[in-house]
Amino acid sequence: MAGSARLSEPAARTRGVPAAIGRPGPSAFHRLNPLTKATLATVTAVAAVVLGGLIGPAILVAVAVIIPAFAAGVLGRLVRTALLLSLPIAVSAFLVNLFFLPGAETVLLRIGPITATAEGLAFALEILARILAISGAITLFYLTTRPADLVVDLERRGISPRVAFVANASVQTVPAMVERAGQITAAQRARGLDTEGSVWRRVRGVLPIVGPVILGSIAEVEERTMALEARGFTRPGRRTLLWSPGDSTAEAIARWALLLALLALIVARIAGIWP
Amino acid sequence: MTLTLSGVGYRYAGAAQPSLLDVDLELPNATVIGLAGASESGKTTLCLVASGLAPRTVGGRIRGTIRLDGEDVDAWPMHRLAERIGIGFQNPGTQLSQVADTVFEEVAFGPMNLALPREEVVERTWDALDALRIAELAERDPRRLSGGQQQLVATAGLLAMRPTHLVLDEPTAQLDPAGTRLVADAIGRLAAAGASILVAEQKTDLLANVASRVLVLDGGRVVRDGPVDEVLGDPTLAELGVAPPSAARLRMAVAAAGIDTAVLGSLDG
Numbered sequence: 001m002a003g004s005a006r007l008s009e010p011a012a013r014t015r016g017v018p019a020a021i022g023r024p025g026p027s028a029f030h031r032l033n034p035l036t037k038a039t040l041a042t043v044t045a046v047a048a049v050v051l052g053g054l055i056g057p058a059i060l061v062a063v064a065v066i067i068p069a070f071a072a073g074v075l076g077r078l079v080r081t082a083l084l085l086s087l088p089i090a091v092s093a094f095l096v097n098l099f100f101l102p103g104a105e106t107v108l109l110r111i112g113p114i115t116a117t118a119e120g121l122a123f124a125l126e127i128l129a130r131i132l133a134i135s136g137a138i139t140l141f142y143l144t145t146r147p148a149d150l151v152v153d154l155e156r157r158g159i160s161p162r163v164a165f166v167a168n169a170s171v172q173t174v175p176a177m178v179e180r181a182g183q184i185t186a187a188q189r190a191r192g193l194d195t196e197g198s199v200w201r202r203v204r205g206v207l208p209i210v211g212p213v214i215l216g217s218i219a220e221v222e223e224r225t226m227a228l229e230a231r232g233f234t235r236p237g238r239r240t241l242l243w244s245p246g247d248s249t250a251e252a253i254a255r256w257a258l259l260l261a262l263l264a265l266i267v268a269r270i271a272g273i274w275p
Numbered sequence: 276m277t278l279t280l281s282g283v284g285y286r287y288a289g290a291a292q293p294s295l296l297d298v299d300l301e302l303p304n305a306t307v308i309g310l311a312g313a314s315e316s317g318k319t320t321l322c323l324v325a326s327g328l329a330p331r332t333v334g335g336r337i338r339g340t341i342r343l344d345g346e347d348v349d350a351w352p353m354h355r356l357a358e359r360i361g362i363g364f365q366n367p368g369t370q371l372s373q374v375a376d377t378v379f380e381e382v383a384f385g386p387m388n389l390a391l392p393r394e395e396v397v398e399r400t401w402d403a404l405d406a407l408r409i410a411e412l413a414e415r416d417p418r419r420l421s422g423g424q425q426q427l428v429a430t431a432g433l434l435a436m437r438p439t440h441l442v443l444d445e446p447t448a449q450l451d452p453a454g455t456r457l458v459a460d461a462i463g464r465l466a467a468a469g470a471s472i473l474v475a476e477q478k479t480d481l482l483a484n485v486a487s488r489v490l491v492l493d494g495g496r497v498v499r500d501g502p503v504d505e506v507l508g509d510p511t512l513a514e515l516g517v518a519p520p521s522a523a524r525l526r527m528a529v530a531a532a533g534i535d536t537a538v539l540g541s542l543d544g
Contacts, residue, residue: 015401018379020414148376161388168374176373176418223369226328230362231372231432232388235354240387240396242380 022243025144029072033247034150035157036255040064041141043258048133050265054122057129065136074143078136081143086135090128097124147171149245156244165233173217181213276344278302278325278360278440278471283339285324290335294320295495298339302440302471307462309486309503310475313516317495318475322444325473326362327353343440358389361438365445367425370432371417378404378420378428379413385436403434406461422449430458434465441465441472447481459485483507483520491515 025031044064048057069078097120104117151168155161185193188208194201228234267273280300286293295317302308302325312318323329330337331353341348343359364370375381382403386396404410407427412420417428426449433441443462447455455478462485466472476482482489482503489506491499493515499506506512508523519527 015397017397018377018414020377021380146376148374151374165372165374169372172373220366220369222333223364223366224373226323226332226362227364227370227429228372229328229332229353230326230357231385231436232354232357234352235357235388235390237390239390240393242383242387242393242396 017242022149022245027072027144029068030144031246032144033245033251034145034153035247036251037141037145038150039255039258040068041137043262044137045134047262047265048130048137050262050269052126052130054126054129057126057133061129061133061136065133065140069136069140069143072140072144074140077143078139082132082135082139085139086131090131093127093131094124097121097127152241152243153245153247155239156241161239162233177213177217180216181209184209184212184216276304276439276469276471277342279340279342280325281340281342283324283337283341285320285329285337286335287320288334288336293495295324298324298495298497300325300473300490300497302473304439304469304471305466306488307466307472307474307486309479309482309489310473310492311477311479311482311489311507311512311517312475312492316492316516318492319444320495321492322362322442322473322475325440326360326442327351327356328362331356354388357385357436357438359438360440360442361433361436362442363430363433363444363446365448367422367429367449370429371425373418375417377413378409378415378417381417381428382431382435385432389436399435399437403431406434406464407431407457423451423454426450427454427457430461434461439470441470443472443474443476445475445477447476447478455481477518479507479518479520479523483522491517 029037044060048060051057051060065078066075069075098116099114099120101117101120101123104119106118107115108118108121109116147168151164154167155164188205193205193208196202196205278300279302280298283295283298283300284293285295298321300308300321310318310321320329323333324337324341327341327348329335343351343356348356371381372384375384379400383396383400386399391399401410401413404413407430409424409427409431412424412428417425420428426446430443430446433443441462447458450458459481462472462474466485472485474482474486486503488501489499489503490497491506491512498515499509499512507520508526509519510527512519512523518524
């Protein structure tokens with residue numbers, strides 16, 4: 001039957017999955033199961049909010065972000081990425097609280113009609129610590145985990161292949177759209193579009209780019225859907241996985257321990273046991 | 276193993292006119308049938324209908340019957356048809372799953388969806404990569420390949436499904452001559468293995484090389500249907516918006532110059 005006929009020499013039969021697929025990460029932290037790293041990031045981010053204050057989130061950043069990032073060899077990239085990620089919101093939150101915290105009275109500095117207060121500064125630093133903990137935890141996960149690894153692991157644990165595909169495709173779509181935007185920008189520039197200069201000129205230059213990027217992506221949806229259908233994507237049930245990330249009992253215990261610790265912290269805060 | 280279309284007509288949703296009218300087509304096993312025609316003649320629509328994507332995925336209304344090995348496929352879900360009929364499109368970018376980090380995973384995507392045993396998925400994937408001579412790309416990121424390479428990867432993804440019937444809509448539109456030859460070779464090997472293949476192509480040279488029979492569409496109707504030499508050698512082919520293959524053009528030029536065309540041999544010679 002042609003449907004099962006070979007197309008090439010039988011030598012291919014002896015080959016396995018290429019080494020690049022599922023290749024272990026460069027550090028022990030990279031090699032942790034993606035769900036363990038996702039749990040750590042989630043618990044760190046939520047705990048930073050629940051803990052409040054300055055010391056708690058600062059200790060979290062040191063223990064759950066900086067030390068693992070250093071061990072994974074990504075500390076430099078983490079600092080750059082986390083700062084880029086959090087800088088706009090961190091700066092605005094810091095300034096708003098420093099100058100406009102309601103009820104603050106201890107004046108540190110006056111600049112014309114606005115006043116920086118000591119209470120505002122303390123609260124702004126607390127907010128800053130939380131933002132850094134959240135962005136640091138997310139960035140650490142992002143820098144040490146391939147999206148496909150997490151999706152494959154979740155699929156192995158039983159989530160629908162369609163949900164896994166949508167999750168993975170959503171992540172992968174962002175760089176694809178950025179690349180498409182770059183191509184369209186180059187094409188529009190070649191036709192005389194001015195995207196340099198004043199802010200107004202830049203904003204005007206964005207409009208002819210956004211339209212083709214979005215409409216082009218929408219126009220491709222039907223053909224992408226057909227291509228997926230033609231490759232058996234809508235077949236119900238589980239699909240074959242070529243590989244899946246490793247996991248261990250110790251990691252499973254660690255995940256549950258992290259979640260229970262977070263739960264205990266939330267209960268303690270609600271009950272007023274934690275200050 | 277035959278794919279048969281009888282009196283098939285098709286109208287896209289919201290369209291005033293049908294895009295296909297009374298098409299009869301029989302795709303027996305181990306056969307390559309070429310599909311030629313000007314733009315908007317209905318080639319892509321016929322490919323979608325023959326593969327089952329229209330109307331299942333595309334919508335619209337279909338008339339007539341489509342049978343696979345004598346069985347009416349009207350009620351078959353798309354994933355069941357996909358195991359028997361593969362379809363490839365001309366834009367390689369939209370055929371990639373976008374979720375595979377390596378070419379190997381991209382090609383394995385279809386067999387993985389079919390829940391085949393892992394060993395068979397791996398074996399089929401290497402087999403398809405070898406068939407298109409792109410095994411050295413196995414560890415590359417498919418999104419970082421050239422358009423031509425992506426088309427070969429997309430075609431390998433289809434071959435890995437090992438369909439008994441293959442529908443290819445301008446599979447070499449973005450390929451260079453070397454890539455076109457690889458696809459042509461793969462088509463020949465697949466047909467030799469027993470598959471039936473429908474190839475819609477503007478490149479009539481490719482059709483002259485791989486097809487045994489050619490249909491020409493015009494306004495959604497089949498206006499020529501016959502052996503490849505006869506149809507592609509027809510001097511009126513250009514009137515239908517189809518450029519004759521090089522050999523036919525040479526033959527016409529030779530004849531126009533008053534030289535005996537018998538010295539040129541057959542179209543594929």
